[in-house]
């Protein structure tokens with residue numbers, strides 16, 4: 001099993017190349033199910049999750065041609081209505097194939113999803129939305145069986161602005177009769193990127209505040225370049241900050257990173273936005289701050305664990321309140337073994353800043369907690385051994401090389 005060996009204490013500096021967003025790539029690939037014509041996606045990150053979704057689409061009958069950072073998904077042969085249980089259980093985003101398959105075939109069977117072990121992550125909002133569009137849903141032994149002779153537009157009010165449910169229902173609604181209104185929709189940049197792709201495919205979609213209006217459309221071929229990955233950019237900027245260095249994330253959308261930039265400034269990190277780049281510099285004293293995650297434009301839950309890593313070294317007390325995923329706190333125990341002082345009470349973590357962290361042998365429990373451990377290791381005294389890289393590989397392309405380019409002492413070993 002591979003492990004990262006990270007020797008802490010090097011100040012990072014330099015420029016960071018940012019890949020296309022994983023969370024845009026996954027629904028964008030699924031959108032190809034809505035048409036027989038080819039969809040060309042550019043700036044597609046080379047990540048395990050992307051391979052999983054492409055494998056799922058291939059098994060459903062699509063033709064997938066992957067070429068470095070671009071992917072063409074096409075194929076006018078018959079589609080299967082049964083998703084591969086292995087890939088859906090492996091990754092929650094595969095569940096998004098359900099609605100598009102029902103819209104195309106009138107029937108689909110998809111297992112209940114897996115993915116990161118964070119929170120309960122039910123799919124009730126997805127299923128209620130599909131029901132509102134006229135689908136009949138049954139569940140047996142962890143597999144959902146959905147039938148719909150025809151789908152009709154409806155008003156769907158989401159109890160929570162779920163990213164996945166918004167994407168799932170927006171895609172399905174493009175092939176339902178009439179107009180669908182999704183109220184209290186998620187408006188994360190990745191959701192709006194999907195809307196952009198669907199429009200290029202011919203969909204008529206209005207976005208007004210948190211309401212999406214989707215009209216029935218005939219969808220066809222499109223080309224689309226994915227937005228930059230704000231979670232990768234945010235994690236790398238936090239890595240520079242925790243190392244007390246200075247680094248620039250290139251070719252990003254600074255506005256999409258603003259919730260992080262604002263939080264970093266409160267902690268005492270200088271942040272400079274320049275057109276399509278964001279630079280952080282963390283030479284001064286870091287001070288504790290209060291951070292609360294929330295649906296966009298709030299502070300992103302995916303950056304909660306790496307932000308927490310930074311706050312373990314900020315003077316005074318910090319508080320991170322989690323309002324999106326109740327069990328985001330998987331980073332707490334391993335960070336404590338490295339010397340961090342963190343206590344969790346319900347949905348909030350209280351962090352008392354310490355002077356130093358110590359290298360230990362730790363294991364990544366999921367993608368973003370894994371990122372938090374990499375960051376802590378970059379600042380810790382000694383050499384940390386980090387296992388559980390299969391989680392980190394789901395979300396970060398060439399992480400080791402990128403950190404090495406910034407001057408980190410990090411190596412991947414087959415241990």
Ligand code: UD1
Pocket residue numbers: 022023024026092093119120121122123124125126127160161162163164165186190301302324325326
């Ligand atoms: C997406 C992102 C993930 C990010 C999350 C929140 C992808 C592939 N993943 O996940 O990285 O952390 O958005 O920004 O884009 N919920 C329900 N019922 C549902 C659906 C969701 O209760 O039917 C709850 C979840 O349990 C969770 C919250 O809503 O507590 C947010 O989930 P959601 O926004 O759907 O996240 P994902 O789309 O799974």
